[in-house]
Amino acid sequence: MLIQIRSLRKNYDQQAVIDDVSFDIMKGEIFGIVGKSGVGKSTLLRCINGLEPITSGDIVVDNFRLASLDSDGIRNLRRKVSMIFQNFNLLNQKTALENVMLPMEVWGMEKHSSKEKAMSLLDLVGLKEKYHSRPKSLSGGEKQRVAIARALALDPEILLCDEATSALDPKTTKEILSLLKEINKSLGLTLVVVTHQMEVIKEICQRVCVMESGKVSALGKVEDLFLNPEVSLKKLLGEEDLEILPKGTNLRIFFTKEFSDEAIITNMSRDLAINFSIVWGKLENFNGSVLGSLVLHIHPEDEHRIREYLTQRGLKWEVIKNES
Numbered sequence: 001m002l003i004q005i006r007s008l009r010k011n012y013d014q015q016a017v018i019d020d021v022s023f024d025i026m027k028g029e030i031f032g033i034v035g036k037s038g039v040g041k042s043t044l045l046r047c048i049n050g051l052e053p054i055t056s057g058d059i060v061v062d063n064f065r066l067a068s069l070d071s072d073g074i075r076n077l078r079r080k081v082s083m084i085f086q087n088f089n090l091l092n093q094k095t096a097l098e099n100v101m102l103p104m105e106v107w108g109m110e111k112h113s114s115k116e117k118a119m120s121l122l123d124l125v126g127l128k129e130k131y132h133s134r135p136k137s138l139s140g141g142e143k144q145r146v147a148i149a150r151a152l153a154l155d156p157e158i159l160l161c162d163e164a165t166s167a168l169d170p171k172t173t174k175e176i177l178s179l180l181k182e183i184n185k186s187l188g189l190t191l192v193v194v195t196h197q198m199e200v201i202k203e204i205c206q207r208v209c210v211m212e213s214g215k216v217s218a219l220g221k222v223e224d225l226f227l228n229p230e231v232s233l234k235k236l237l238g239e240e241d242l243e244i245l246p247k248g249t250n251l252r253i254f255f256t257k258e259f260s261d262e263a264i265i266t267n268m269s270r271d272l273a274i275n276f277s278i279v280w281g282k283l284e285n286f287n288g289s290v291l292g293s294l295v296l297h298i299h300p301e302d303e304h305r306i307r308e309y310l311t312q313r314g315l316k317w318e319v320i321k322n323e324s
């Protein structure tokens with residue numbers, strides 16, 4: 001594994017902002033950290049790249065134990081761990097090319113080769129025509145592309161993305177996410193994506209950790225968390241079941257990849273000779289695969305048979321009783 005976080009605690013003014021957080025991030029994966037504003041996501045990212053000293057616990061990044069690094073060690077770590085931000089953090093008086101060259105200049109790289117490299121990175125992010133444009137003449141998506149090119153300048157192993165698409169419209173968000181996916185694939189870069197947008201998690205992440213008040217409230221594969229939504233994830237998804245579901249017995253069926261295009265519902269109705277109404281359903285795209293959930297309002301006396309039928313066929317389900 002590339003990043004190990006163990007019992008991490010970070011205090012501001014004696015107050016824990018990160019409280020006993022532990023998880024691992026594997027090399028080459030796209031790992032999401034999701035949670036509402038103020039739960040400590042950005043602080044966690046800044047701890048990972050050594051910008052924030054930690055209060056207790058341990059972070060190991062590619063065999064660098066952060067707590068024991070001297071200033072040279074931190075400098076070397078920063079080379080491996082790059083970052084992009086919501087507000088792009090570009091220098092306005094410099095051109096796109098100059099912005100991308102900056103980290104290489106800081107590291108004392110020769111000007112000609114850093115220029116060549118900056119041009120090839122701008123080509124990689126689709127800005128061949130914009131070498132000499134300044135940030136004010138670029139769109140939000142283009143600015144983030146420059147920031148991504150700059151973040152790649154020192155050949156990092158890890159790219160931390162702090163709300164990188166939060167200032168962009170939905171179409172541009174998709175474009176930037178697909179660029180990040182491409183980079184992850186072609187360069188083998190590990191991405192840690194902090195966001196409050198579930199869409200971002202669903203679109204590109206393989207695993208996700210859900211944060212609430214400085215703690216990890218759920219952790220796992222994105223699809224598994226969606227198929228077995230924990231209470232914390234439900235809150236983020238904005239699902240308030242009881243408010244929208246009819247009184248009585250409701251049953252939610254989760255469709256995995258294997259089942260998403262099978263006629264389960266019509267077959268069940270026929271096989272069990274029962275009636276029910278479909279109350280609510282949705283299909284979602286997870287990193288290219290379609291998953292869905294469907295809520296049926298059923299007669300209480302059919303509950304047992306339906307549960308058996310679905311379980312025998314390997315489907316996941318949950319019963320939601322609305323007695324309000």
Ligand SMILES: Nc1ncnc2c1ncn2[C@@H]1O[C@H](COP(=O)(O)OP(=O)(O)OP(=O)(O)O)[C@@H](O)[C@H]1O
Nearest residue numbers: 012013017035036037038039040041042043044196
């Ligand atoms: N330098 C600091 N000094 C004191 N408190 C801080 C500092 N930085 C962050 N905090 C506090 O720590 C908590 C977590 O902040 P953080 O920015 O990590 O949350 P977040 O989940 O990233 O939220 P957002 O998405 O709004 O940035 C907040 O209550 C914030 O006010």
